[in-house]
Amino acid sequence: xxxxxxxxxxxxxxxxxxxxxxxxxxxxxxxxxxxxxxxxxxxxxxxxxxxxxxxxxxxxxxxxxxxxxxxxxxxxxxxxxxxxxxxxxxxxxxxxxxxxxxxxxxxxxxxxxxxxxxxxxxxxxxxxxxxxxxxxxxxxxxxxxxxxxxxxxxxxxxxxxxxxxxxxxxxxxxxxxxxxxxxxxxxxxxxxxxxxxxxxxxxxxxxxxxxxxxxxxxxxxxxxxxxxxxxxxxxxxxxxxxx
Amino acid sequence: xxxxxxxxxxxxxxxxxxxxxxxxxxxxxxxxxxxxxxxxxxxxxxxxxxxxxxxxxxxxxxxxxxxxxxxxxxxxxxxxxxxxxxxxxxxxxxxxxxxxxxxxxxxxxxxxxxxxxxxxxxxxxxxxxxxxxxxxxxxxxxxxxxxxxxxxxxxxxxxxxxxxxxxxxxxxxxxxxxxxxxxxxxxxxxxxxxxxxxxxxxxxxxxxxxxxxxxxxxxxxxxxxxxxxxxxxxxxxxxxxxxxxxxxxxxxxxxxxxxxxxxxxxxxxxxxxxxxxxxxxxxxxxxxxxxxxxxxxxxxxxxxxxxxxxxxxxxxxxxxxxxxxxxxxxxxxxxxxxxxxxxxxxxxxxxxxxxxxxxxxxxxxxxxxxxxxxxxxxxxxxxxxxxxxxxxxxxxxxxxxxxxxxxxxxxxxxxxxxxxxxxxxxxxxxxxxxxxxxxxxxxxxxxxxxxxxxxxxxxxxxxxxxxxxx
Numbered sequence: 001x002x003x004x005x006x007x008x009x010x011x012x013x014x015x016x017x018x019x020x021x022x023x024x025x026x027x028x029x030x031x032x033x034x035x036x037x038x039x040x041x042x043x044x045x046x047x048x049x050x051x052x053x054x055x056x057x058x059x060x061x062x063x064x065x066x067x068x069x070x071x072x073x074x075x076x077x078x079x080x081x082x083x084x085x086x087x088x089x090x091x092x093x094x095x096x097x098x099x100x101x102x103x104x105x106x107x108x109x110x111x112x113x114x115x116x117x118x119x120x121x122x123x124x125x126x127x128x129x130x131x132x133x134x135x136x137x138x139x140x141x142x143x144x145x146x147x148x149x150x151x152x153x154x155x156x157x158x159x160x161x162x163x164x165x166x167x168x169x170x171x172x173x174x175x176x177x178x179x180x181x182x183x184x185x186x187x188x189x190x191x192x193x194x195x196x197x198x199x200x201x202x203x204x205x206x207x208x209x210x211x212x213x214x215x216x217x218x219x220x221x222x223x224x225x226x227x228x229x230x231x232x233x234x235x236x237x238x239x240x241x242x243x
Numbered sequence: 244x245x246x247x248x249x250x251x252x253x254x255x256x257x258x259x260x261x262x263x264x265x266x267x268x269x270x271x272x273x274x275x276x277x278x279x280x281x282x283x284x285x286x287x288x289x290x291x292x293x294x295x296x297x298x299x300x301x302x303x304x305x306x307x308x309x310x311x312x313x314x315x316x317x318x319x320x321x322x323x324x325x326x327x328x329x330x331x332x333x334x335x336x337x338x339x340x341x342x343x344x345x346x347x348x349x350x351x352x353x354x355x356x357x358x359x360x361x362x363x364x365x366x367x368x369x370x371x372x373x374x375x376x377x378x379x380x381x382x383x384x385x386x387x388x389x390x391x392x393x394x395x396x397x398x399x400x401x402x403x404x405x406x407x408x409x410x411x412x413x414x415x416x417x418x419x420x421x422x423x424x425x426x427x428x429x430x431x432x433x434x435x436x437x438x439x440x441x442x443x444x445x446x447x448x449x450x451x452x453x454x455x456x457x458x459x460x461x462x463x464x465x466x467x468x469x470x471x472x473x474x475x476x477x478x479x480x481x482x483x484x485x486x487x488x489x490x491x492x493x494x495x496x497x498x499x500x501x502x503x504x505x506x507x508x509x510x511x512x513x514x515x516x517x518x519x520x521x522x523x524x525x526x527x528x529x530x531x532x533x534x535x536x537x538x539x540x541x542x543x544x545x546x547x548x549x550x551x552x553x554x555x556x557x558x559x560x561x562x563x564x565x566x567x568x569x570x571x572x573x574x575x576x577x578x579x580x581x582x583x584x585x586x587x588x589x590x591x592x593x594x595x596x597x598x599x600x601x602x603x604x605x606x607x608x609x610x611x612x613x614x615x616x617x618x619x620x621x622x623x624x625x626x627x628x629x630x631x632x633x634x635x636x637x638x639x640x641x642x643x644x645x646x647x648x649x650x651x652x653x654x655x656x657x658x659x660x661x662x663x664x665x666x667x668x669x670x671x672x673x674x675x676x677x678x679x680x681x682x683x684x685x686x687x688x689x690x691x692x693x694x695x696x697x698x699x700x701x702x703x704x705x706x707x708x709x710x711x712x713x
Contacts, residue, residue, distance in 0.1 A: 009699050009700075011648070013699060014658065014698050014699040014700055015658050015661060015662055015665075015694055015698060016662075016665075016692070016694040016695065017694070017695060018695055018697060018698065018699035018702050018703075019695065021699040021703070022699075022702075022703075037703055037708075039651070039700070039704075039708070040651035041651075042647070042648040042649075042651060042654045043644070043648040045648075047641065047644060048641060048644075048645055049621070050602060050621060050624070051624060051628070051633075051637070051641055052621065052622075052623075052624030052625035052626070052627060052628040052629075052633075053625075053628055053641050053645070054625060054628075056641065056642070056644075056645030059645065059649055060645065060648055060649065063648075063649060140601070140602075140603040140604055140605075141604075144603075144604040144605075144607075144608060145604070172561060172603075172605070173561045173601050173603035173605065175561060175601060176601065177600065177601025177602060177603070178601075178602075179637075180598070180599070180600065180601050180602075181684070181685055182681055182682060182683075182684035182685050183598060183599075183637075183684060184247070184250070184562075184598070184599055184684070185683070185684030185685050185686075185687045185688060185689075186250070186251055186254055186684075186687055186688060187250055187254065187562055187565050187566060187599065188601075188684075188685075188688070188689075189687060189688025189689050190254055190565045190688070191561045191562070191565055191601075192688075192689060193688070194561075194565075216691065216692055217689065219690075219692050220674070220685070220689035220690045220691055220692055221688065221689045221690075223674055223689075223690045223692070224688065224689050224690050
C-alpha cells in the first residue's frame with residue numbers, strides 16, 4: 001500500500017523557487033509515495049501567528065487542515081512551516097474539542113521533508129549527484145521544534161561526491177525571523193553577516209539548508225558582501241539532483 | 244521606547260561591535276562545557292526540576308512570602324514591602340535618616356536599578372559606591388549595566404584603563420591583574436568607611452528567612468557584614484520554599500550563567516549580628532519589591548517569574564549579541580528584558596522589544612528553568628495587536644496577506660504577477676538591490692535573490708497537475 005502524501009509546497013517555494021518543490025516531489029516518489037499536491041494551498045498561517053494576529057492564522061489553519069487531512073501525511077520542504085502545523089496549530093483552537101481532534105490528527109502526520117524521508121519512508125538512496133564540499137545550516141524551527149539535525153546529514157552522507165564540513169555556530173540563527181527581516185532589517189543583516197563569516201571560514205563550495213527563508217536571507221547577504229562563488233542550495237535540490 | 248534607534252547606533256559603533264565579537268561567545272562556550280561536564284542528561288533533568296521548584300513557589304507566592312517574613316523577623320531582621328520604585332526609595336531613605344547613614348557600599352542589585360536608587364541616595368546626602376567590579380567600572384563611566392551578570396561586558400581593557408586613569412588619578416595601567424588590584428585598593432577605603440551596605444538577593448529562603456547571595460567577588464560579603472546596617476533589596480518572585488530547593492537551583496545557576504560548577508562565594512545571610520557573633524551588621528532590613536510582579540501572577544506571562552537571573556538567554560540571543568544590552572533601554576536586556584520591560588513599564592512604552600526577536604528559540608533551550616520565552620514574546624505581540632498598537636502599514640500588509648491566502652482564486656494570479664515582476668527587477672544578475680515599500684528593510688544590508696519567474700502552482704499545472712502516482 002503506497003503512502004498518499006500531501007506535498008505542502010510553502011508560499012516561499014511557490015513564489016521564489018519552484019524547483020525546490022519539484023525536487024521534494026521527486027524525492028517523495030523515489031521513496032515510494034504517491035504524491036498529492038492540493039491545488040488550493042497557499043500559506044500555513046505563520047506570518048499572522050508570529051505577528052500576533054491570531055484570527056488570520058486561525059483562518060488559514062482551518063483551510064490547511066481541510067485541504068490535507070485526507071492525506072496519509074503532510075510533508076513540507078521547510079522546518080518552519082512543518083513546525084507551525086505540527087507544534088502551533090493546536091494553540092489556535094484552545095478548548096475546541098472538535099477542531100483539536102482534527103488538528104492533532106494532522107499534526108501527528110506532518111513532517112519536514114528530510115525527517116519524513118529518513119524516519120518514515122526510510123529512503124535508501126538518493127538520485128542526486130552533487131560533487132563538492134558542503135556545509136549545513138540548521139534552521140531554528142526545524143532544529144528546535146522538530147528535532148531535524150541528523151536527518152539531512154544522513155541523507156547527504158549517501159552521496160559519494162559530497163564532503164560535509166561543519167561550520168562554526170551551524171545551529172545559531174541566521175537572522176531571518178520572518179517579518180523581523182524587514183522590520184529590523186539592519187539587525188537581521190548583521191546577524192546574517194555573522195553567519196556568512198562562518199560559511200566563508202569553513203571554505204565550503206556550497207551552503208545547504210532546509211528552509212527557504214534562511215536561504216534567501218543568507219544568499220542575499222553573501223551576494224551583497226561580494227561573494228558570488230558560494231552556492232546556496234536547498235537540501236531537496238542537492239538530494240534530488242537534476243530535475 | 245526607541246529600541247530601533249539605539250540598535251542602529253549600536254550596529255554602527257565599531258568599538259562595541261569589536262567587543263561583542265571578541266567576548267560575546269565566551270559565556271555560551273563555558274555553559275556548554277559545564278553542561279557537558281555535569282552530563283547532558285542530568286543537566287536536562289535539573290532544568291525540569293528547576294521549573295517545578297519555581298512554579299511551586301509561584302503557585303503559592305503569598306504563602307511563601309509570609310513564611311519568609313515570619314522566619315526573617317524571628318531572626319531579627321526587619322521586613323519591608325515596596326509597591327514600586329518610589330516606595331523603595333522612600334523606605335531606603337527612611338532607614339538612612341533613622342540611622343544617620345552617610346555612605347552606602349553596594350553589591351549588585353538590579354532592583355536598585357529598577358528603583359533608580361543610587362540617584363535618590365546621592366540627592367539625599369548618602370554616597371553610593373558600587374563594589375562589584377563591573378558595576379564599579381560603569382559607575383565611573385556614568386553608564387547603566389548592559390548585562391545582568393556582567394554589567395561592564397561592553398567595555399574592553401583599554402576603556403577600563405582609561406576610566407581608572409581618569410578617576411583614580413594614578414599612572415595608567417594596562418595589565419588586568421594590576422587594574423583589578425588598583426580597584427581593590429580604591430574600594431578597600433570605601434568598605435572600611437561605609438555605614439550602610441546594600442545588596443540584592445539571588446533567592447529568599449522561606450524556610451530560614453535567609454537571603455542567598457551568589458557572587459564571584461568578595462564584595463558581596465564585605466557589603467553585607469562590615470557596615471552597621473544592611474539592606475537587601477529584591478523582587479518578591481525570588482522566594483523559594485526550602486534549602487533543598489536552593490541546592491537544586493544552585494546546581495543550575497552558576498553553570499547557566501558563567502559555566503562554573505559553583506560560584507566563588509555562596510552566602511546565606513540569616514538575620515543581623517546575633518549575640519555572640521563575631522561579625523555581621525547590627526541591623527538588617529529587607530525591602531521586598533513588587534513593581535509589577537504581582538500583576539504577572541495568574542496571568543499568561545506568569546512563567547517569566549521563574550527567572551533566576553542567570554543571563555543565559557541574552558548570551559545565546561543573536562539579537563542581543565548584535566546590539567548589546569544598552570539598546571534595550573531599561574534594566575533588563577535580551578529576551579528576558581524584552582518580556583519584563585513591557586510587563587513592568589507598560590506595553591505601550593516598549594513596543595519594539597517583543598518584536599525585535601527572530602523567535603529562534605535559543606533562549607528557551609538555554610533557560611535553566613525552561614521559561615518559554617519565544618511564546619511569551621509572541622503573546623506580547625498578540626496583546627499589542629489586540630490593543631491596536633501596531634502601525635497601520637503593518638496591519639494593512641498582514642490583513643492583505645491573510646485575505647489573499649484564504650482565496651486561491653485571487654492568490655494564484657497575484658503570485659504569478661509577483662513572481663514575474665520580481666524576476667524582472669532582478670535583471671541579469673538575478674538579484675534585487677532595492678525592494679520597494681515595506682521591503683526596503685531587507686535590502687538595506689542584503690540583496691534579494693530573484694525568483695525563478697513562474698510559480699510552482701502554474702508549473703505543476705502545466706506538467707499535468709493532479710495526483711502523480713508513478
